[in-house]
Amino acid sequence: MDSSPYDVVIVGAGFGGIGAAIQLKRLGYHNVVILEREADLGGTWHINRYPGLAVDIPSTTYSYWFEPNPYWSRLFAPGPELKRYADHVADKYDVRRYMRFNTTVASALWDEDAQLWQVALAGGETLATRFLITATGFLSQPHTPDIPGIETFDGKVIHTTAWDDSYDFRGRRVAVIGTGATAVQLVPELAKQVADLTVYQRTAIHVVPKIDFAIPVWLQHVFARVPLVHRAFRLVTDTVFELMIVTGVLHYRRFRRLNIAAADLAKINRFVSVRDKELRRKLTPDYDFGCKRPTWSNSYYRTFTKPHVHLETGSIERIETDGIVTADGRKTVIDTLVLATGFDLWEANFPAIEIVGREGRNLGKWWRENRFQAYQGVSIPYFPNYLSLASPYGFSGLSFFNTMEYQMRHMDRLFSEVKRRGATTFEVTEEANARFLDRMTELLDDSVFYRGDCATSRSYYFNPSGEAALLRPTSTRNAVREGSTFPLSDYAIA
Incomplete structure (x- = not known):
């Protein structure tokens, strides 16, 4: 066992883990390690290399809001460009140095006496850390069909x-x-x-x-030299796709x-x-349209x-x-x-590793017995000092970067308060978690998932109990606002 605990262990070096590391670095945390089972960073954009691979959200929207890329070659950029973008961001914000590749995490156990997470690696090593963040992505466990022969x-x-x-x-x-x-x-x-x-x-x-086109080199130069033009272009793509998900899917009853x-x-x-x-x-x-992720x-x-x-x-x-x-x-x-059978989302991904919190609560078992739930899509009662960036109700909008934006703001508000108080632990209260779950359940009642006809869709939006517990049924603007303003009293900070 490593005798000197880390401040933070992040599991996953995709865009989620990179974003979390950048936010923590801004907050002054440098004793950080990012554990990645693959040989390189990038998550899905490192793993997937099949012919035709491209982002299915306009590239301007599928990128960090604080690190726009003016050099996308197309509106829907091909996969290799997303991998290069991940490399660029990790290098520019100097978080690659935190990464350990070819490192598989087997489990994490909360040590009540030491007030630390004990993170067990597949090779037998154990790392101790104050804070644990899993950034394993929503689509990280490949599904192989069970077909005879x-x-x-x-x-x-x-x-x-x-x-x-x-x-x-x-x-x-x-x-x-x-x-x-x-x-x-x-x-x-x-x-x-x-x-x-x-x-x-x-x-x-x-x-x-699919309305796709090459972005001329001269326009890329304009985006680079006049960032306001680039942001205006992004505003258009953000707005179009946000309207699609909010009106056509989440507010199906009215629209x-x-x-x-x-x-x-x-x-x-x-x-x-x-x-x-x-x-x-x-x-x-x-x-009905929207029961599965839209495709172009x-x-x-x-x-x-x-x-x-x-x-x-x-x-x-x-x-x-x-x-x-x-x-x-x-x-x-x-x-x-x-x-091309996709991913085992619910059975193998929630959670992607075994997580055991206070009083021996096993996260996967608890979710399956008590409904899939997570306060603001990141926190779960009985799991102190733990944030799961791929949680029920965690995905906001159609772009994963919308999710990262509100989650990074949530981290900023929460960890800043922990530092201000000189505290050692945080844990969301059961009351706050229950209120959030009730609100999400009520909002979903207006969505295509419950008001429309999704019975035959076989959509990964639905968990095995038939609940559409993947998407956060609010606008991205709402998620980002709440990430910056959620009541600090919703956490027990000590």
Whole structure:
């Protein structure tokens, strides 16, 4: 065990962990370590490298508000640019020096006597720390489908989170399982290379036209030299996407027509791209727009009209050594299997590691027995000196950076008060947590998740109990304001 405790241990070196480290450094905390299981920083933008990878929020909005990047090449920047942006921010704010890579955290236990967290690493080492912050992201635990025979398939198997850049897809007979946001980006790119492509769809997805364009170099220079112009451009993208989530999704009861209009956009996209009525029917979702994360593409639907691309909507019965057999007995022979099956959000991610707080309370067990909940999306009673940046009701808006903005402000207010009082511990009160949960539950009653038809959506917004406990059902402006003004009396600080 390391005998000298850290001030703060941060788990995860993605944009969440980087933002938390920057905020702590501003507050005067330098005895900090960031533990990252991967070989480099960047989180999802380090792990994901599949063809077609791009941000699905305008790049101006998908960035730290305090560190705008005037040099995005496109409105929706490709993945490698996001990785470079993460590197740039970590270096500019000098937080890379806190990072330990290839370090997997197994668990964290609150030591009541020492008033410290004991953080156990997979290699057997234990670190002690005053404060613990988990910044493991909402989408960090890849999901592999439990399909009979998948382990015995003789061909190449690639999960989109572990892409093999050396594999040559040319001339291959490929199957893709999954039709979520990743597949919407990946499928059109694979179709350009392979000899034959079969896409297995369990749930159709709404795909609206993507208004994307290259940002001219001269405009990038204007953004760099006149930051006000860049901020004005960001204000437009922020406002458009905030209106989408607040009106069409969170205030569905009052703005149902806007939600229907968004679904109509996807319908028009299908009609323009796909002339075959039966194919168009298969690609049409039977749930309301917004039940799943909105998706944009100008090529996804059109890809299925190519003669070598096939959409399979029958359920998969099993995988054999050389192909996939559907429930009706039909077999498709393949040599390559691509799993675009997303992430295990609720079972493996809430929490991503075992966390045990006061009186032996196990966070994962407590959440599953007492509803998923977290005060302001970051704090949980009985877990002193702990903030979880990927918590129930933690995700604000459609951009993760909206979430980081309010969470960094929350950290600033909370840790500043802890320092001012010369305190050693903080813990949210059960009363404050209960009030917040009641308010979130009430606000969600107006949303598409409860007022609309989401029964068949299979959306990761819903936890296993059927509660839409991922998104914070307020505007980003509200979340940011409360991050700066929440009552300090909501915490027991001693």
